[in-house]
Amino acid sequence: MLDRTMRAALSAPLEAAAAALDRPGITPDRLTVAGLVLALISAxxxxxxxxxxxxxxxLLSRVADGLDGTLARRRRARGRGSESHAGGFLDIAADFIAYGVGVFGVAWGATAAYGAPWWPFLLVLVAYYVNGTAFLAFSSIAERTGRQLDDGRSLSFLGRIAEGTETIIVHSLWLILPFWAWQIALVWSLFVGISAAQRVVTGYRLLR
Incomplete structure (x- = not known):
């Protein structure tokens, strides 16, 4: 829901950061991997x-995740790179790993520290699974049928109320307030579940 607004707001700062990082030893793929490593350490x-x-x-991992695409587009615009499908694949795979392991990490810590139940975090993972299935399947079929939704990302992304910005906020929130982590996870699972249902219905209608 907030991705489009946030991308517009952060466009200039990310461009400036990408310009500062635009050095031979730094590549978009390396930024993607760095972001994933930071997310794993965070978990x-x-x-x-x-x-x-x-x-x-x-938060540092998500900054790296935002910079990889910005750097790639900057280099393409200056004729120093071409569109990398491998990079797009690596980016989405890293995101899925970061989100899933992040849920596991906070569930483990909150359970040990505050006796939080596991099941709200399991609901979040199930909702993530359905969301990922819906938009990845849609993107694949849309590519074959010429019905892509082009917003500058590697995949045709079906935006709904739970998108990347909201995910970053929620994952930050339950790390800041771990004593409320399972309650936050329960509410978040409802939002992600609604988004999953919306994506399944919308994807089916767009591909009919």
Whole structure:
């Protein structure tokens, strides 16, 4: 829901950061991997109940995730690179891993520290699974049938109320407030579940 607005708001800062990082040794794929490594360390920190470190690492990982595409587009615009389907694949795979492991890490830490139940976090993972299935299947079929939704990303993304911006906010929120993590997860699972249903219905209608 907030992705379009956030991308517009962050466009200039990301462009400036990408310009500063535009060096031979730094590539979009390396930024993607760096973002994934930071997200994995963040999940480990959450599991160890180092909540402050976990939220900082999580936000840094998402900055790296935003910079990889910006750097790639900057280089293409200057004739120093071409569109990389491998890079797009790596980016979406890294996102799925980061989100899933992030849920696991906070669930582990919140359960150990505050006796939080597991099942709200499992609901979040199920909702993520359905969402991922819906938009990845849609993107694949849309590509073959010439019905892509082009918003500058590698895949045809069916935007709904739970998108990347909301996911970053929620994952940050339950690291900042781990004693409420399972309640946040329960509410979030409802939002993601509604988005999953919307994506299934919308994808089916667009492909008919």
């Amino acid at each position: 480990g920190a959450a599991a160890a109940q180092w909540w402050g470190a976990a939220v900082v690492l999580w």
